[in-house]
Amino acid sequence: MGVGSSTGSRPSRSGRAITAAGLAAVLAVSLSACVQSQRQGDGGDTFVFGAAGAPALFDPFYASDGETFRVTRQMMEGLVGFAPGTAEIEPELATDWESSEDGTRWTFHLREGVEFHDGTPFDAEAVCANFERWYHQTGPGRNAALSYYWIETFGGFASDERPSLYSSCEAPDAGTAVIELTRPTSKFPDALGLDSFSIQSPTAMEKYGADEVRARGSSFEYSEYARKHPTGTGPFEFASHDESNQSVVLERNEDYWGEQAGVDRLVFQVIPDESVRKQELLSGGIDGYDYPNPADLASLREQGFDVRVRDPFNILYMGISQRDNPALRDLRVRQALAHAVDRRNLVEANLPAGAEVAELFYPDSVDGHVSDTAKYPHDPERARELLREAGHPNPEIEFWWPTQVTRPYMPDPRGIFNAIAGDLREAGIRVKPVSKPWNGGYISDVNQGKAQVFLLGWTGDYNSPDNFIGTFFGSTNNQFYTEPAPWGGELADRLEAADREPDPKSRERMYAEINRDLKSEYLPAVPLAHSPPAIVTSPDVEGLVPSPLTAERFSTVRVEN
Structure with missing residues (x-):
């Protein structure tokens, strides 16, 4: 939902102040109306989070910004993840792993009975399909602006002058994926917990042309997959993205392999202005937001809001x-x-x-x-x-x-x-x-x-x-x-x-x-x-576990209505 503007004669200093205050009020009212329509949906519990920026796309491999990852990590999972509230890795789609003595051959034992949101089985072939996709990027996909984390972590691509840390992926059976590296590295296996290396459905990526990214001047045009059909294994799945309203809606994955998400619907409402995010929280338009102004923490606590300060990492x-x-x-x-x-x-x-x-x-x-x-x-x-x-x-x-x-x-x-x-x-x-x-x-x-x-x-x-x-x-x-x-x-x-x-x-x-x-x-x-960044939620929200990586997963959240 947009907010109109008009131009006229230059206002006085006091007029500009009134105009700014009025615009903030109009914006807050407009956002509240939009959020309430999202919150009502088809019934059920909804958690509405005020995001500071819009996601660039929904394919985490091509992303490098926190606002994109904030959305995709609710839908996607990697071989390893991070234990809630810590920076330590734990099993996710892999249950355990071991490496060769020289640190170049890593064997991952995979979780059984997992399906992607489109029904495609998660197995070793799917793992290798993802690694091979990353390694064999072509054209714009090799651009550091798109494949930032691949280049930072693995170096080059296939047929590239730059050496690559990645060598190959094998699937000796459905439950075992073997990753060969060209050298040992302290990054493994921790780096596989990065959102960019989430395992996505090979079926959906092929059907919707995941690699069909095109350069458009100084920016990029992303594929239908990246814009409308992101498909992972996580506790939420993609429902809609309203670009005019600047909101993203995810719904609970009823077939999730682990513990079910605590809310039926997760809404990310983009509100770039921190003061407007605060006003929306105070009015009940949203249920939480990130990076509140440090000067506001005491007053937010006094008003009963749950201000959680992360460990500094x-x-x-x-x-x-x-x-x-x-x-x-x-x-x-x-x-x-x-x-x-x-x-x-x-x-x-x-x-x-x-x-x-x-x-x-x-x-x-x-x-x-x-x-x-x-x-x-x-x-x-x-x-x-x-x-x-x-x-x-x-x-x-x-x-x-x-x-x-x-x-x-x-x-x-x-x-x-x-x-x-x-x-x-x-x-x-x-x-x-x-x-x-x-x-x-x-x-x-x-x-x-x-x-x-x-x-x-x-x-x-x-x-x-x-x-x-x-x-x-x-x-x-x-x-x-x-x-x-x-x-x-x-x-x-x-x-x-x-x-x-x-x-x-x-x-x-x-x-x-x-x-x-x-x-x-x-x-x-x-x-x-x-510095310990804070995250704040309404008194009705339970179950949020702050992450020192600022990488919260919202599946544990519950909203008391």
């Missing part, structure tokens, strides 16, 4: 590129930046309760975390001393921060930028602010190393050091170092060697040494904080 960091500013190539200058930032005050003043000062680039629940690393306590005088020693007593730096975005690790980018910029100026650093929209140049420029000093972060996909520091500082990331940073290739090689190490204890020791050197020898960025 993320990192906010201040990145330092060495491409364009020669001063930043000097370790002493980067150390000065680290000493200049008052991270304790940043956490207490700008992040929600429960946030923690970060010493490393991932939480202490991840392997390889060590405490005996170089420390950079807030010390403006030490920062000034290091700058003088480096011959840059008053350097000028561009400090970038994003607009038009809220991230779990960065709930208030402007406030965080202002706090850090003030700290840097106190240490004698001349700050030149640069701000760009998150999807309007910020991310693309940062990824090309154009931002000298910048704010960025990450929410972990699974519990592995490679998913954090391998992603940040590996050979495919140009945020931090391009030539002439001589240690860039060395660090990337060490990270790849640790990922390849098949022995868990040896691998953990390798990551521990890398973490020590990241702080003392390299310092490509300054770890700032781990």
Whole structure:
């Protein structure tokens, strides 16, 4: 359901305020009417969730955004999943698995009696059909914008110059799938819990042309399968997508192999404005939403709403590129930046309760975390001393921060930028602010190393050091170092060697040494904080289990009417 607009003479300042308030009210009323029609449906219990953005499509293999995955993970399952409330893997469509001694051959024993939503049996042939589909992508399907997680996890495709981690899939019998890798990796089998690697119905994908994706300028035109017929094995199945109303409706899979979903219908109502999501919750238009403003948590609790704060499984960091500013190539200058930032005050003043000062680039629940690393306590005088020693007593730096975005690790980018910029100026650093929209140049420029000093972060996909520091500082990331940073290739090689190490204890020791050197020898960025993002629901909602990966499954939810 859309909201109309009109143009006229330029309003006064007070007129603009009234117009904005009126528009918010009209939007809230319009959304309530739309949601109520969805809630009534054909009767039965409905859980309505206020989503911050629209899903791009419903084929998780071609997705990389959280709002798409929020929907698809309710319909799709992988060989492995994540235990509720944790980042630890557990059996899902595979009941158990084992690997060869060298870590390159993985045998998965599959769950019996499972069917896809279209009635196609789930078996080893279906597993291999999915792996072969991913590996044999052609044309636009090989684009990193579409196959992001395949490229990040497995590398290349068939007949590709880039080496691939994947070699083959065999189905010796219906209940056994054997995955061959070209080398050992710390990613396995945890990475198979990623939503992109959900197992989908080969029958439906063939019938509705799942791979028929076409480039259209800077965007893509997706297949009929991806738009209208996503088919998994999960507790909910696809019912409808109303693009004008910006809503997605899923219905309970009555033939689900596991415990039945607690509601008949699951509705995702897209409400981009956080304040409107809050108003809809207060009015009863929706039953829950994600990432409430930290400033609202206390009042929401006082009004009886259930505010659940997830365990922090993320990192906010201040990145330092060495491409364009020669001063930043000097370790002493980067150390000065680290000493200049008052991270304790940043956490207490700008992040929600429960946030923690970060010493490393991932939480202490991840392997390889060590405490005996170089420390950079807030010390403006030490920062000034290091700058003088480096011959840059008053350097000028561009400090970038994003607009038009809220991230779990960065709930208030402007406030965080202002706090850090003030700290840097106190240490004698001349700050030149640069701000760009998150999807309007910020991310693309940062990824090309154009931002000298910048704010960025990450929410972990699974519990592995490679998913954090391998992603940040590996050979495919140009945020931090391009030539002439001589240690860039060395660090990337060490990270790849640790990922390849098949022995868990040896691998953990390798990551521990890398973490020590990241702080003392390299310092490509300054770890700032781990922040616990919240999710809020109405008092009538029971059974929601918050995920540190922000990857909740709503099949356990029940709504008391």
